[in-house]
Amino acid sequence: MEENKEISALFHLLDDPDAEVYNVVSTRIIDYGKGIIPNLENLWENTISEEVQERIEVLIHRLHLRDLSEEVVQWDKNAHQDLLTGALLVARFQYPELATATVYQEIEKLRRNIWLELNNYLTPLEQVNVLTSILYNYYSLRGAEVGYQHPEEFLINKQLETKRGNAIANGILYLILSELLDVPIRAINIPRQFVLAYFKSDYDFTRQSTDSLYKAEFFIDPMSGQVFTHKDVENYFKRISVPPVPSYFKPLSNKRIIQTLLEEFSKCFDTDKTRYKQQELMGLAEMIVEQPEDDPNIDVDPPPPTDPE
Structure with a gap:
């Protein structure tokens, strides 16, 4: 995903110690969907803060989880649950x-x-x-x-x-x-x-x-x-x-x-x-x-x- 000003600003706030700020930032990043994962992976590789890296890992996990949740619901609704x-x-x-x-x-x-x-x-x-x-x-x-x-x-x-x-x-x-x-x-x-x-x-x-x-x-x-x-x-x-x-x-x-x-x-x-x-x-x-x-x-x-x- 092409990194725009908003994504760049959100990434800069990932190390904010305020939990409320981080919750808002993380929710907005998740809203971008799986397309933002390569950007997060690139940020992880270029960051030296272990805390920020952990937060990035959690965000990537949450993005995958959202898609997985939709697939579980679909599997549940199928006529036959393989x-x-x-x-x-x-x-x-x-x-x-x-x-x-x-x-x-x-x-x-x-x-x-x-x-x-x-x-x-x-x-x-x-x-x-x-x-x-x-x-x-x-x-x-x-x-x-x-x-x-x-x-x-x-x-x-x-x-x-x-x-x-x-x-x-x-x-x-x-x-x-x-x-x-x-x-x-x-x-x-x-x-x-x-x-x-x-x-x-x-x-x-x-x-x-x-x-x-x-x-x-x-x-x-x-x-x-x-x-x-x-x-x-x-x-x-x-x-x-x-x-x-x-x-x-x-x-x-x-x-x-x-x-x-x-x-x-x-x-x-x-x-x-x-x-x-x-x-x-x-x-x-x-x-x-x-x-x-x-x-x-x-x-x-x-x-x-x-x-x-």
């Missing part, structure tokens, strides 16, 4: 210039490798074994407990780059591939867990059900791809002293999954210096509008046990 698109939106909060083509290429390679091993004669367990084998053995994806000291483990671009993600990120990747391959796997709302379930082929995901527990063939831990039985899960509920009510086994919508990702990711920013990011991520989560009956509370803390037995 899970991969939602995961990429979350990743772009931290990496606004993310080249999404690389992610799509990696996903397609994984999809094709799994598809080559699938056929119509496989049992549900055999289908899942193919998915798990490609993802965790051939591709060498590793699982990590949900830890808020490692924000990159929530983000699909870093997950594919490092082949390491936490239970939520790995679960989302598993769900993305399952949807692309028409394998009926969905996330469910077991307390303190992010767990996947393989549903029977005649399950109608559009209908409310009071006996969802008995519709799932088995359950999958996205940390490792390990399969759990109904008995394993019943034992887990006994261990945590929580009754296994039907709502815990109801498939979660893609909206709710991305809300969960945003909410959990926000917990990585819990210092005085970064808490503004936590608030922004929670704000993005609130832009996703769920129907009350489809909005169960997901609790993935503390980390899931490795063996429900």
Whole structure:
């Protein structure tokens, strides 16, 4: 953007110690939109004040956030909330210039490798074994407990780059591939867990059900791809002293999954210096509008046990 007198004057006021003046200046700069980012980057490179540099970084972040917020709202309004698109939106909060083509290429390679091993004669367990084998053995994806000291483990671009993600990120990747391959796997709302379930082929995901527990063939831990039985899960509920009510086994919508990702990711920013990011991520989560009956509370803390037995 060509720098005019007003932009030059605003830039000169970025070091003003008066908070009210800075708020007015920053709001006016944000009003210019993303086109002013190159000017801000040039100013950052030619400034020696660390305080001004930090203010510039925050302004650039806010400019990216404004665009991202609009895209989240649009994703929410779509007829179908694509899970991969939602995961990429979350990743772009931290990496606004993310080249999404690389992610799509990696996903397609994984999809094709799994598809080559699938056929119509496989049992549900055999289908899942193919998915798990490609993802965790051939591709060498590793699982990590949900830890808020490692924000990159929530983000699909870093997950594919490092082949390491936490239970939520790995679960989302598993769900993305399952949807692309028409394998009926969905996330469910077991307390303190992010767990996947393989549903029977005649399950109608559009209908409310009071006996969802008995519709799932088995359950999958996205940390490792390990399969759990109904008995394993019943034992887990006994261990945590929580009754296994039907709502815990109801498939979660893609909206709710991305809300969960945003909410959990926000917990990585819990210092005085970064808490503004936590608030922004929670704000993005609130832009996703769920129907009350489809909005169960997901609790993935503390980390899931490795063996429900």
